[in-house]
Amino acid sequence: MSEFVHLIAGFLLADPAATGGTWAIAIAMAVALAAVVYLMIRHDRSLRRAASREQNRLERYNRLLIESTGEGIYGVDLDGNCTFINAAGARILGFAPEQIIGKAMHALVHHSHLDGTPYPPDQCPTYLTCRSGKHSRVDHEVFWRPDGTSFPVEYSSYPILNEGTVDGAVVTFTDITLRKRAEEELKRMKEEAELANLAKSQFLANMSHELRTPLNAVIMYSELLQEEAEEEGLKRFVADLDKIRGAGRHLLALVNGVLDLSKIEAGKMELYLETFDTCSMAHDVIATIQPLVLKNSNGVELECPADVGRMHADLTKLRQILFNLLSNACKFTDHGVVRFSIRRLEEVGGPQMIFEVSDSGIGMTGEQLQKVFEPFTQADASTTRMYGGTGLGLAISKRFIEMMGGQIHATSESQKGSTFTVRIPARVVKGTAHEQPKLATETIDFDDTRPQVLVIDDEQPVRELMSRSMVAQGIRVITAADGEQGLQLAARVRPDLIFLDVLMPGMDGWAVLTRLKADPQLSEIPVVLLTLTSEIDMGYMLGASEYLTKPIDRQQLNAILRKYRPTEASHDVLVVEDDEPTRQVLRRSLARQGWSVTEAQNGLMALDRVRQAVPGLILLDLMMPEMDGFEFLAELRQNEAWQTVPVVVLTSKDLSPEERALLSGKVERILQKGAYSRDALLHEVRRIVAQCVKPKIAENSQEKAQNLVGAPEAGQR
């Protein structure tokens, strides 16, 4: 600016005669300069005004925010003196804002704990926030009002930071009286519920004593009188006294059953675990059941191989379960055979004991079978009259078995007999028994490429058992509880394999099998029948591929899965790729999906790998040192045994028409790396691998031919 002044002064002081023209120029320049200066000043003012308007607006906005919230908000400086407080805060604390501003907040509202003991300021979280610059939150303290009352408060202290140093703190707080009250209420209710539960179990314990005592007397006296009547030759009385005794025993069994059930429902039934020899336990039970066996002139066969060994479970409950099953078998069989066998099954989750009781008695219809484990539902009302029993035995047994982490299921054929199968872990663990086993979900994920199996069986335990063992092997399992649902699912997901129960209510397995085989879309899917051995021929006639007898033996199941699953060899994917990172990504991505992956860095090494084990699929890069993809492919296809191994080319090379022609007919697909995002490429690879490595049963040659086209449209450049 001073240069301008000099310049202008220079003009003004110059000789007027010599500078006649310059004057005019100087004046004009001065005017222009003045105008510029004026405009600059004006612009600056308007800028300032705008900034101050913006500041006002922000201030109003902030004020509105602070004032409209229901939370109390105040600020303190480093001395703990209040710098501001919002209306809600003042109201909650019971002050007028002007009574607070400038005052030491801790001394005003936070001076004591709830019990009245002083609260030293240097322990106050807000003070500590000011010191440390760290945020703090508290919800177990109180704030005090001027009238001497306090309220439970939740508050947070945030440091006010100014270029790295703490200027003070902002405290937001809420009165949490209502919340605390609700918490108290909840706690009280929980305690009451616990008391009520205790009272309930006390009641049950008392009831069991109170009900059993008089019943004992009835039974004892009727037995006593019966003995005396027999001795004194009062034959007339004997039969009637026997009825009283029988009714008394029945009532006692009922009372015991109902009490057991209520105890289980109330969660009061406990497990007493001990280790015992399984076979000696079985012999004991057989000895106890002997009178019942003889009653209907039955024979009993026990099969307990020595290698069954010991188990750790609730002995009393297990005996009760087996006694119940055996006495049912004896009761419903006349001049027949009752078989009791015990096996030990090695499972992923630990060894399992399988107890099987089968008879050649009257059996059950499908309808009766469905309800057999429900309390008070013996097959029908007349059964009770004819065969006695409480109708609670199986319901209690089922619950006992579940408590021990096991399962029970039944198969039966009317007039032919019934089989009850109990599975209990060889080593029962307390507490885990009630956890539901993890089940395969029924959601269908088409992107998932793992093998998929459909289980159609009306018995939940069978579905569960099969699901669990297959899911553990990386197989996706979907289940259907009846034939209709099974057919729908089969049509929707086209599983790789179907397990089909023959004996189902409604549409039975035969009908389902016939419909599956009649549907051209589904007829190629192998079906494994879950059946009794006597029905195998019928199954093969209708198109079943295999059968599995119930109860499902895990090893047999695995053998079938191996057979219908891609073989071990075809499960391998050989990745031929010279770039280490790419190879790793492919390997990881495929391994996650359950394929085993071998690697080779060039064509030569790849040939070595193929010689060692023929893979199910080869992922082939083209540009590699030593032996490139083209050469490798030529070598591979020359060997008779290797001609069917599918090859997918993964390349970043722009292929010439000649190169395409060279590959055509020799590879399944050509994927161009650049045409896909990494994830999309991996997804595509997984999809193709899944397609190729599947068993070829459902795949026809036309589809295969279609897969021989080159890179997808997006891949063309």
Add this chain to the structure above:
Amino acid sequence: MPRILVVEDNDESRDALTRRLERRGFDVLHAADGRAGVDLARSEKPDLILMDLNMPEVDGWDATRRIKAEPQLKEVPVIALTAHAMIGDRERALEAGCTDYHAKPIEFPKLLAQIESVLQNRTSQGVSGT
């Protein structure tokens, strides 16, 4: 004949059990609570005691412990009678010094067999001779 002391608070149970045992020729004493049971055991020195465990005031556990604490009585076998068919009970009974255990409802033939076996053991060990 051997003398059996029945300690049972329920009148009917006690009466029926007593009569059935008497029919088998046993000499039966009975008491309606634990305290009376201990007193009677002390004065009469039975060959065997059938002890109900669930009784008011001095219960069967307590009475058994008291009996086992007395030098002249500690060899007298006690068979516990209980309405609880639970393993914990059996263990507790044996722990309290009971020789054997019978879960109610009483199955008389089984109880008789237990009584006979306990008495048999005792005679063969030559502990006492009534």
